[in-house]
Amino acid sequence: MRTITLLTSISLLAATLAAQTAPKQTPPPPTAPRPFDFPKATSKTLPNGLRVYVVEDHRLPLVAATLQVLAGNAYVAPEKSGLASMTAGLLREGTTTRTSQQLAKAVDNVGGNLSASAGDDISGVAMSFMKSYASLGMELMADITRNPAFAQEEIDRQMRQAQSGFAVSYTNPEYLAPLAGARAILGAHPYAYPGEGTPATLRNIKRDDIVGFYKANYSPGRAWIAVAGDVTPAEGFALVEKYFGTWNAPAAPDTKLAPPPAPKAQVLIVDMPTAVQTQIVVGHVGVPRNHPDYLALVMANQIFGGSFNSRINMKLRANEGLTYGARSGFEPNRQAGGFQASTFTRTEKTADAIRMIMDLLKEFKENPATQAEFDEAKAYTLGVFGISTETSGAVASRILTNYVYNLPEDYWVNYRKNVQAITREQLSAALQKFLQTDKLTVVAVGNAKEFSKALEVYGPTRVIKGEDIDFVAADLLKVKEKVVVSGATSAAGKALIDQAVAAMGGLAKLQSIKDISLKGKLKLTLPQGAFDATTEEIILYPDRYKMVMTLPMMAITQVLDGSAGWMAQGAQVMDLPAQMVPELAKSIPTSGGGIGLLVAAATGKAEVNAVSDDTVLWKSGGFEVKVTFDKATHLPAKLAYKAQGMTGPAETESSLSDYKDVDGIKIAYTSLIMQNGQKMGEGALTEVKLNPGVAPESFKKK
Amino acid sequence: MTKISASLFAITLCAQCLATAADTPPPLKIHTAELPNGLKIVLAEDRSRPVINLQVWYHVGSKDEKVNRTGFAHLFEHMMFRGSKNVGPEEHMRIVRESGGVLNAYTSFDQTVYWQTFPSNFLERMIWLEADRLASLDVSEANFKKEREVVKEERRLRFENPPYGTLLEEVLKNTFTNYPYKHSPIGSMEDLNKASITDVQEFHSLYYVPNNATIVAVGDFDTKEAVALITKHFSSIPKGKPIPRITTKEPELTAGREVTVKDKKAPLDAVVTAYHLPSLGHPDTYALEIASAILSSGQSSRLYKRLVYDEQSALAAQGQSLFLEGPSIFFGFAVVNQGKNIKEVATSLEYTFGEMAEKPVTDEELGKAKNQTIAGFILGREGVQARADFLGRCAVLLNNPELYNTELENYRKVTAADVQRVVKKYLAKNRQIKLFIQPDQSAAKEAAKQ
Structure with missing residues (x-):
């Protein structure tokens, strides 16, 4: 019966086309469809x-x-x-x-x-x-x-x-746009x-x-x-x-997620100054997968943005040549995900494209489907089902969705019957109830200065620089280490330093150290595996440093000789690359449990500001270290700073413990080194000598 | 010692498993025909689901483009949806859609392919649609210009905006000196702007003729009826002139080349090593494909294992052969991890290739690569569309549709000695083109200032 209705509407349509330009042929009619039942599981x-x-x-x-x-x-x-x-x-x-x-x-x-x-x-x-x-x-x-x-x-x-x-x-703007869209539309919901x-x-x-x-x-x-x-x-x-069969593990109860926040009008722009094309997302919260209107809404979406011939693609691509593609869709989950229209266009057409999407959405709400659009959407949804369930894998993945979304067991068996039953009036009512064109979120990722002003008409507008974005922060901004420097933070920082200096043995004693020699063991956790190394460090303050690390396969030497640096690997000796010199120089104040840091701070050679009741931000030259003190002993417990890691700049943390007395000065004998939250090494000192009389010649290039 | 013999035993076992009949893909029953106007027909019936995939292959690609018209074959592909005598602009999509079907088209170096997958009772309608746009194209000047803008957006999306988007273009430009594979199918903005509606008509009458087209269909139809329907709608389309074919020769590489490219969109260093390979259909291609699989198929492949897993010097590492009708290429590709040295990664890539030329691959690796290939023949050909894709490739580019059923044997026959020989021959250092792609930070900073 339904097939006949469909045929009639198609031939009517064809007749209309034929009437416009006289001798056109009409598309050949289909033969009787082969029956097809959704495979049984x-x-x-x-x-x-x-x-x-x-x-x-x-x-x-x-x-x-x-x-x-x-x-x-x-x-x-x-x-x-x-x-x-x-x-x-x-x-x-x-x-x-x-x-x-x-x-x-x-x-x-x-x-x-x-x-x-x-x-x-x-x-x-x-x-x-x-x-x-x-x-x-x-x-x-x-x-x-x-x-x-x-x-x-x-x-x-x-x-x-x-x-x-x-x-x-x-x-990549194409990567950032959907992430920005999800946060803007879904707020702080877990799906965001x-x-x-x-x-x-x-x-x-x-x-x-x-x-x-x-x-x-x-x-x-x-x-x-x-x-x-x-x-x-x-x-x-x-x-x-x-x-x-023997898999037994206790199951936590299935917790129900809260629905996402209500939609609101707003604009979020992510600025990428080198982009030649802007990625655009417009939308608001969608519906859960098991919502009673879901099927009607998905068919409505076919008309708006679910196919090549959809309204949004015909307008933006076929008629205006603004884009290679424009589409819309739902992201159905157990709770509502987003409903989003998306496209991309050359920078100078960004505002035009967004205006067109907004206009099309308003028109969609007023007139969700013409009879021809409705018939086409239904015919497609029914016909394509056989194609999208052609393989056994595709059938299995549909069956699994029943379980995830609490759909009836016979959902797919009855699917085409349920699609067939939807009327144009139902579709329109569902869409009109759902779509809120005055509460749309607009997201644009591209060269902001070319279009940000024009987007302000769509709601409160924020522009965030691409390099500043943090998709998890409440305000979407990376936290910058911005310490408000004031007399109070400076005084509090100084007080923490003074306590630490006293705990370590007093300023006079610390200042009396001219050179140090440290020997120890280091357990390295590298991508290639775990290695045991021995280390020998000598420091001649203020600017000479040498570290020899002996690994099972070879010894590595890194040296700063006061003016330049060099390194040796096995028998090979070479100059340290220029960018590595300041990296290695970080070892001078941080070695030996941070003696150098404390002395510099106590004598005014470094700036310190308290950032909490047990931590100071230490700055000298371009080097910044967060030093955290043990509240009971006042001794340094952790040094945190940026350093070159295995795969680039890394957040480095060195945790200090096992303080022992050496000539009246407290020295941390063990340290745990973490980079980007991952353990990189564990060090244990075996011999510490203060003022052993290290000569400048010890640092000369071999 | 016990351990070694145990694993040897496992390998022998594995090599035996290789040939089990259970894992051989079922053969396709292929029927071919040719109409008097030169149109070729390649059909394979499969009535297990009421679905058909129908493709029309035109034997024209980006290599056939005129000078200063790069990107035209692809631009033209878009025009095929902009209207013909009985089908209005974009109507093609609508008609397929209301039949419950899906469709698309693609343009490559050697071919342009249009396809639709649809419920089988709409077969005649799809044949009619394809015949109409082969018989006549009716595109207005205004629609041509709009569609050109669409293609330019496609270029921006895929090539100009994303990181490493222009990499393929750089590789081709530096790999080929004469042969028209030196530009990618997307073409340049400059040439796209030069294209005109006159070019469209010329291209259609030269290349979009029955004697340059092959219809491929797999699925739920009766072969006789399908041939009759194709004959009904296509036989009145007149045969075209003989198709001009590329005769340009690419000079043999005798010394390696090294090029550094500054890319303002590249966030990390990347390195490419490219080599010329023989054309599609050459007997060495099977061993080269097996070599590619050993190098980069799966997480236990040599490149992944060395560069990504052990050294962690690369974020991704691949070796891939791109077989074309003309001179083909192999390229190794690695994105350098943060803080790692591009030269060292290039050396690792080279070393990995060199190692395969020095000593034969293990039986285990060979067995693995063959199993992956067999699995690909089964897993990769599940639906009617995937089968028609490969059938079309055999019919049009390899000129023998029956290869669909026999190609797997050619891979099974490859020996470790074959792999070593082809790696030594084709992936030699003196035939290598090395590209260093480095972020151009000055460009990014400049843009940020403006």
């Missing part, structure tokens, strides 16, 4: 609570499986954004019985795929293997799900890679924060956080799995039971 629940679905499809010798668990980014505190993604990503990087490389080999050797990733609501582990390796695939999938090692060196490696990745993505974290939040994530997150969320009671492909239901269930 067989399901059962294992005693441990794991729900299992099997979709049988013998067309290819292939078996795929997807496990989902309620462990998405929404279950993470904003300041630890990235924790869910990091946890999922690390599953693939080693288990209690297989190292990361062993896993990679096991998968690659048989041409399989094994992956894990996190979304807003869920994290997923997926595998696809050729049929003869299906059992191996399931075994590996279960191993990474159930027994992840979360080895510190793998965590460090992932963190370093992620930080380098940020260095690339943060220069970047799933892969930010450069700052990744530094907050420690191994304990990852293990804690895994234990709290990864359990069969919060998980479900679908197996699809060349297996019978019995074979599919047997595979899952064999590898997941």
Whole structure:
């Protein structure tokens, strides 16, 4: 019956076209459609609570499986954004019985795929293997799900890679626009924060956080799995039971998220002065996936921005040539995500493009669908369903959505019937109730000075420089180490320094130190592995420094001789690159537990300001160090500063402990060095000599 | 000692597994035909789902562009949606859509391909749509100019705005001296601006003719009926003139080249090493593809393992062969991690290639690369569209659709000695073009000041 209605409307349309230009042919009519039913899945629940679905499809010798668990980014505190993604990503990087490389080999050797990733609501582990390796695939999938090692060196490696990745993505307007859009539209809702974290939040994530997150969320009671492909239901269930049947971990209750904040009119501009094209997002809060109007709204979106022939793309691309593409869509989740229209255009057309989107949205609210648009949207939604469920994997992933979003078990079986039942009036009513054209957020990422003024008509406008953005900060701005310098902070800083100087042995004694020799052991945690080294440092104040580090494979020497620097690796001797000289110079005041820092501060050669009741910001030349003192002993407990790390500038922290008395002066014998939140080394001194009589010649280049 | 023999045993086992019949992709039953006007037809029935993918391959790509018209083949592809005799501007999309179908098109160096995937009862309508725009193109001057702006936005989006966007252009420009692969299919802004509506008509009448087109379809149809429908709608389109083909020769590289490129969009240093390869269809291509897989397929691949995992000197590292009808290229690519030295990363890349020329790859690596290839033949050809993509490639670029079913055998036959030989021959240091891409901070600072 419905097919006939559709045919009539198409031929009517064709007739209209033909009337405009006389001899045009009409498109040939379709033949009778081949019936197609959504493939059946067989399901059962294992005693441990794991729900299992099997979709049988013998067309290819292939078996795929997807496990989902309620462990998405929404279950993470904003300041630890990235924790869910990091946890999922690390599953693939080693288990209690297989190292990361062993896993990679096991998968690659048989041409399989094994992956894990996190979304807003869920994290997923997926595998696809050729049929003869299906059992191996399931075994590996279960191993990474159930027994992840979360080895510190793998965590460090992932963190370093992620930080380098940020260095690339943060220069790309296409990367920044959706993140800025999500924060502007969803405010402080858990869905608002970047799933892969930010450069700052990744530094907050420690191994304990990852293990804690895994234990709290990864359990069969919060998980479900679908197996699809060349297996019978019995074979599919047997595979899952064999590898997941003994998985027992207590399940935390499923917490319900609050809805996102109400929409408001506002403009957020991220300034990227080198951009030649502006990325644009306009929208407001959407609806949850199981909202009763969801299907009607998605069909309405087809008309506005869900296809090439949609209103927004026809206007901005086909008629105006402003863009390569304009679209809109919902990001449906268990709670409402965003509803967003997005496009990009050359800088000088930014304001025009945004004005057109605003006008189109207003028109959309007034007139959501003409009869022709409605018929086309419905015909497309019905027809494309067969294409989008062509493979067994696609069928399985649809079945899984039922579980995530609390949709009825027969949702996809009845899907086309439900689409067919929607009327134009229902669609219009749903859209008009939903869309609030006076409360739209506008986000533009591009060369702000060319368009920011023109956007102010759309609401209160903020412009943030690209390099200042922090997607987790309440005000979206990176916290700058801005210490308000006043008489009070200066006096308080001086007092903390004086207490520390007294605790260490008094200023006169500290000033009497002209040179130092330190020997020790250092346990290094590097990307290549852990290494034991011995170290020998000599310092001749104020500007000579030498460090010899002996590793199992070679010795490395780094020296400042008062005017320049040099280094030696094994037998090779070379000048220190110019940019490394100030880096190495940081060792002079910080070595020996910061004796140099204290003396400089106490004698007015460095500026100090208290930043809290136990910490001062120490500044001299271009070098800044935050020194934190132990409240009981007043001795320095931590030095924090920027230094060159393994993969670029790194936040470096040196924690000092085990103070011992040497000639009446307190010296910290152990130190723990962290870079970007990851452990880099542990040092223990074995011999300390004050004023051993180090000669300037000791620093001469070999 | 026990450990070694145990792993050897595992390898032997693995090599045996390699050939199991269970993991061989089911063959396609391919039917070919040719109309008197030169139109080629390549069909493969698969009635398991009521879905068809239909593609029209035009054997023309960016290498066929005239001087000062770079980007034109792609710009022209956009024009094919701007109207023909019986189909108004953008109507093509609407008609496919209301049939419940999806569509797109792409332009590469050698070919331009238009495709649609749709419910199988709309087959004749899709054939009619494709025939109409081959028979006649009806694009107004105004629509041409608007579409040119669209393409320029595409260029800005993919090439000018993102980090490393212009990398491919730099690689091509520095790899080819004569051959028209020296520019990428997107072309330059300057040349796009020069293109005119007259060029559009000329291009259509020269290259968009039945004797330069191949129809490929995979899915739910009766082969006889499909051939009849194609004949019905295409046979009246007259045959065109013989197609002019590129005869330019690219001189053999005898000495390496080194180039430094300052890129104001690059946030980190990057290094590319490129080499010339033989053309698509050359017997050495199989061993070269296996070599690429050993170098960069998966987390246990040599480049990933050395540069990304162990040294952590690179954020990403890849080796990839790009096989084309003309002189082809292989390129190694690494994005240098913060604080690492670009020269050291380049040396690591070179060392990794050199190592493969020095000694044969292990049986384990060879078995792995073959398994990945077999898996690719199965995993990568799940839907009708993926199968039609490869069938079209075999039919048009390799000139033999039956290769669809036999190509896998050629990969299975590759030996460790083959891999060593081709790496030694093609990825030699004296044939290397090395590109250092470095952030141009002065440009970024300049822009920030304005």
